[in-house]
Amino acid sequence: MRAVIHAITPGDHFSPRTGSAIPSVVHGLAGAAGRDADPVRHAVVIDRATMRPRYDSAEVIEFDRARWLTKRDRALDLVRGRVGLRRHGTEAFYAPLVDALREQPPAFVLAHNAPVIPWMLRDSPHHVVLYAHNHLFRTYSHGEASRMLARVAAVVCVGDELAERTRAALPPGFAERVHVVRNGIDTERFRPGSGPSAPRYGAGDSRPAGGRPLRVMFVGRVIPEKGPDVLVRAAGLLPPGSIEAVIVGSQGFARDAPLSRYEQELRRLARESSAVVRFEPFVDRDRLPELLRSADVLVVPSTWNEPGALTAGEGMASGLPVVSSRVGGLPDIVGEAGILVPPGDPAALAEALRALEDPAERARRAEASRARAVARDWNWAWGNLRRVLEGL
Structure with a gap:
């Protein structure tokens, strides 16, 4: 050949x-x-x-x-x-x-x-x-x-x-x-961890009282088409302290780049929300597997017809339940292992996250995610x- x-x-x-x-x-x-x-x-x-x-x-x-x-x-x-x-x-x-x-x-x-x-x-x-x-x-x-x-x-x-x-x-x-x-899907680099662990976010970032909230993560370019604002709005619809939304990424591929107008607006939404929202600027590929293993759920809230999102597969390989928009190629990527919601619908996303507060449901979805990822390496x-x- x-x-x-x-x-x-x-x-x-x-x-x-x-x-x-x-x-x-x-x-x-x-x-x-x-x-x-x-x-x-x-x-x-x-x-x-x-x-x-x-x-x-x-x-x-x-x-x-x-x-x-x-x-x-x-x-x-x-x-x-x-x-x-x-x-x-x-x-x-x-x-x-x-x-x-x-x-x-x-x-x-x-x-x-x-x-x-x-x-x-x-x-x-x-x-x-x-x-x-x-x-x-x-x-x-x-x-x-x-x-x-x-x-x-x-x-x-x-x-x-x-x-x-x-x-x-x-x-x-x-x-x-x-x-x-x-x-x-890279199923060797992206693997399940032994259990959630809290990353260090910096001085002054205290954990919510009343037990550990569900850690829900977005990973990707922080631009409107990727829909991280949908996650922030959904988090605000859930009871205070029930989830911790973590937005991983930046508009480009540099941690220290000035915030775009959209990133500034996203932080304003987070400040006004009753939810706990953390921001982790762009990380390289070597750090990403550890960050994914620290999450309980991965959200892929794209608002455009995303054909082949790698992040969805990497979250599945990491043994995470995945909630994604029902657009583009995402339904085929996550299959029956994931939960599909309409794009740009914070209420539907919040309802899906509420269902994943059940540990048994999370475990079932996590096992199905990993199995689907291994079959599509x-x-x-x-x-x-x-x-x-x-x-x-």
Whole structure:
């Protein structure tokens, strides 16, 4: 089988110092491929200036990134695309990455969230696969999509719901090229603990009186689409002292970055709430398993059609009951092990958390979570991807 080369967005970090989703997926797939009975070489093409240390699961191919796209560049490309012209700004941004790919022997090139790469490699000996983690064709006409994907070997989507939307957005004749490969779960790094333990939050953060409350955790980028405000509002609907909401993350990938307007508003909501709400700014991948093991419940309250949330699976692998929004790919990820609630509905989320105050119900959900995670680990995901690639 040909080698696999992953092309991720220029500037994205193939490093455990961030929680960036696509590099985490690449690391999971590459690690599983290396453990396979018939190993397949994986490499990743990355900007030379990105963070170190890098994951050691894939060979690193470096390039020097072009200048960042400006808002004006993006706006001009959007107009060009709508009138049937090439998106010159995007092509210039990806040109150094594509040049690095051209220097490699023929391989399966997995272009993560980058429809421009199949077009730019249309005359190369590589088998190019568009790997879709989100809906990528909202701004593409059928004509432009046909041109960009004319030579694409396959389109891989991380969930059924995303695959359906992708097929609907593509011209007739492309549907048979769309495949589903769900994200795997790191069940080695993320494992159940021996029991909840209180992390240190700093001076002045006292525990609520009357026994230990249910510790309910959100992990992810603190942006409106991820819905942490829904958890804060839900916590305020429950009896004081019954739960402790912990918001882990920041808008970006830096603990010391200034708070965004949304993060400031979230803290205002917390101050005005009757609930106990803690904030833990961004943590890297190495600290995340311990934090998850300190929780009783993980909440994934996304308000957008999230196709393949890694955090939900990692919470399940950690042996946590998971409450998630009924949107995007989340129902498929958590399955019957989790509790699904309507997006943006604090009352429904509060009711689900109230049910999980029962220790027996938590234990049942926790056991089901771990079992589902183990059945969907990265070895399973790589096996599914390998079958797609071998069929091309």
